Amino acid sequence: MQYKDYYQILGVKKDAALADIKKAFRKLARKYHPDVSKEPNAEAQMKEINEAYTVLSDVEKRAAYDQLGRGYQPGQEFKPPPNWDAGFEFSGRGFNAGEAAEFSDFFAELFGKMRGGAGKQSGFGHGNFSARGEDHHAKVMLDLEDSFRGTSRQIGLRVPRMDQQGHVLLENRLLNIKIPQGVYEGQIIRLAGQGAPGLGDGKAGDLLLEVCFNPHPRFRVDGRNLHLNLPVAPWEAALGAMVNVNLIDSQLKVRVPEGTQSGRQLRLSGKGVPSRPPGDLLLGIQVVLPPANTEKARQLYRNMAQELAFDPRAARS
Secondary structure (H helix, E strand, O other), X not given: OEOOOHHHHHOOOOOOOHHHHHHHHHHHHHHHOOOOOOXXXXXXXXXXXXXXXXXXXXXXXXXXXXXXXXXXXXXXXXXXXXXXXXXXXXOOOOOOHHHHOOOOHHHHHHHOOOOOOOOOOOOEEOOEEOEOOOOXXXXXXXOHHHHHHOEEEEEEEEEEEEOOOOOEEEEEEEEEEEEOOOOOOOOEEEEOOOOOOOEOOOOOOOEEEEEEEOOOOOOEEEOOEEEEEEEEOHHHHHHOEEEEEEOOOOEEEEEEOOOOOOOOEEEEOOOOOOOOOOOOEEEXXXXXXXXXXXXXXXXXXXXXXXXXXXXXXXXXO
């Protein structure tokens, strides 16, 4: 997928004010709108212009796009890093899959999964109009250990704002949140009243925090399940053995069945993320050979070769 420079498409500077962006869009629309344009590929050009304007005229999308696109050139191979949008606080204005599909794959990859949905409206109250504020959304990165132990943590969110001149600003917002034990990836932590303020007597919306885990040096997280590579010695795999497995805050004894091969997966029910219900722990067996770095070790390997007469490729012949 190639990077798109929306500023170049509209012909504006990267620090352009919203008024300049609107002016450039109107000028290009008069030139390329398919109903009036005689330019070649006017329809395709207009689609590019609409896409660029959709992003740059929206304070939240523009802030995220600016943050993500630093250092990229138009046409350069581009793939957004995992959880690139973590730490951004978005309002309820989002795109569903159908709307995102109207634009390019580049747009859909960046904004097609943005959570959206307006806050509930409360209608009229006490003779005055009142409306509940919009729910806001943000993705937060936690450590896997937080799920096992539960904790309180201060998190920082970047909140896009537009100044009076129409320039995008990022304000930092600090929140103290309680991480419940057993939280799992994809779970939503709701902070009541931390979203957009309501109108009139309407209540403020909520802030919905989507949980994601930082990469862990040992475990791979898959929803509520955990994956872990388990190295075993050749004799443990061949003869069977009880081996120790270190978890986050505990240790397990796991039976490796006799004749286990590398690549086999052992599933330990309920030993994954301690949610309700808990996930499973999936152990990927990895048979590790002792190094032949001494004469005695090399002789042992020679003896095995002579005594066992084993051909690992026989089944493929």
